[in-house]
Amino acid sequence: MPVTGPRTVTRRAPGKLFVAGEYAVVEPGNQAILVAVDRYITVTVSDGALPGVVVSSDVGAGPVHHSWRDGRLTGAAGSPHVVAAVETVVRLLAERGRSVPPLAVSISSTLHEDGRKFGLGSSGAVTVATVTAVAAHCGLELTVEERFRLALLAAARIDPKGSGGDIATSTWGGWIAYRAPDRDAVLDLARRKGVDEALRAQWPGLSVRRLPPPRNLRLEVGWTGNPVSTTSLVTDLQRRTWWGSSAHRTFVGATGELVHAAVTALEDGDTEGLLRQVRRAREELVRLDDEVRLGIFTPELTALCAIAEHAGGAAKPSGAGGGDCGIALLDAEALYDRSQLRRRWAAAGVLPLPVSPAMEGVEE
Template sequence: MTARPAVVRRAPGKLFVAGEYAVVDPGNPAVLVAVDRYVTVTVSHLPGTAVEITSDLGPHARLHWQNARLTPYDDPGPHDDTSRPGKPGTSGVPARPGRQGVPAGLAHVVSATETVARLLAERGLPVPGFGLRVESGLHDNGTKYGLGSSGAVTVAAVAAVAAFCGLDLPPEDRFRLAVLATAEIDPRASCGDLAASTWGGWIAYQAPDRSAVRDLAARHGVIEALRAPWPRFAVRRLPPPTGLRLEVGWSGTPASTAALVSDLDRRAWRGSDSHRAFTAATTDCVRACVTALEDKDPHGLLQQIRRARRELARLDDEVGLGIFTPRLTALCDAAEAAGGAAKPSGAGGGDCGIALLDAEAPRDIEHVRERWAAAGVLPLPVRPTAEGNKK
């Protein structure tokens, strides 16, 4: 049999512009932007049915198919080295892929691969052996910037594995497969990063009910999950802001979005009056951001970014999550002192902050960068990109 040609796919990282925390609940909107740092996944032929995964971040694994899951060769269980996993939705296929023996840093890649394999199985196609290589530009010597590396690697892996196996999938199908893969690992993830990595550019996004779509795939199969409507899900491209420059600062401290969201859930915040007030205010703020972008209204957009910062600060004061660190506060203050607007991007607690500044005032922009550096914030040379998941 002729070896299949190698396939390369890459996906950009992302930044949240507005809508953090509220977007976790299905149907609540957020604005995100894709940035020109990428995760690249290369899939190449290997004989047999082994799957070898390597990454420039260190983790690597040699796996094989066992009971429809990717399993290390040194797993103590019986080896059933089959290239055709059973159909999802039947009793022989667990909904959640096994992680035992797989390095934690490869969980999203493995889940993405298994999700594509489920689709192949439903189409009656074999799963070939392959090598999968991950190269990430979203880290600094192994420390993540907070640009959505998990989402980008999931999107890139879904696209690369699917293309290598001969599946020509449109963007929404690739996004849906990435959502199913992510929901197996973190059911509370909003998956906004997946949308930004798939479509690129500035986007308005509303999350589907991840539990419902995961249950749909488990009960009726992946093909049906790709075909059926996903209530409350929406995504659309937005024009970039007019007359404003996006600046990004890294706090130097990584943060875990999943941990912060889980911490908020443990505090019984959801369903409270505070939760309802925050969600209503944030939803209104995001919709106003969308209107400002579409109306090419930079002043209105700056007002809403400042408002988004205030709502996050109010939430932080009420529940004590630690969204605002001293460096993120300094980042915001420096931008506002220059007439711009700034806020943490994502869950906060570290990672990145964003600022929108007058694009025609380069001296002000340079002064903001200098103030960031003095406060221990690293200005990142990243820019918005209209490029989504592609070759």
């Protein structure tokens, strides 16, 4: 049966920042706090002129034509996240006895500048927006969690080490507390039993909870200008003798405690308490970096944190570090000079990014 749905569908998914819990969150069950930001990946899906799928992106070279072979898209490399997202939705359609028409997928990003990513979760956002737009184009009705699960299955095929915190944030939007499932286990389930079955099964470890946004805080974001491969930093960490050592367990224990305390502070509207936990999160990342010499804290990220602290805020890298961006939270009621903070960041090689929390995730 051919699919039916609107002829042209556009969906956009927001980027994200890590507030606390990065690195620890890659292990199933460990909690992190993330917030969506008002920079987006927008995906438009329409009927294609050629059999297969043509993908064009404003950050890629020209359009890339992929053909179907045994449920997989062949052709030039293009964007692996977009390809995996389309394949995963189409596999679900096939399991439900439905065929897919030729597709044209077009992507635009405000998570990049001149083709360079800011490090605001473009891979997660493009995966979520593609899954959602292709599903809507094909008339596939999915719950929010089903769309998250499809996007996580797609992204995990490319990198099972990724926690999926970016995908959850792009899906739900706002401030969230996230715990990852075992990605190898859910991939294995989808391979053995199919995607449809993987949507229905329990995913042990997974939890996503909306958190109330802090009322009296300003979020400042600074970009170092250096794009970083999160996968290579996480892979590097997992190869060190530190991984599995008592220092690793101490890091996970301390991060678990501070994330829990930060969740409580958000739920209680305790601004000072949240700032304290964000500082603890930075200290734990500093300790990790001292122990492992991973390069989380570049000179720019160290300066970003010091300058924001000097202004009375709490600051840290967002995510893997090594470049990309950092965040600062400042008490909106306390007196601080925002333009001075931004000037001092700029003088230290940190570009202030005018972004705000986005309370909506990708629309259905």
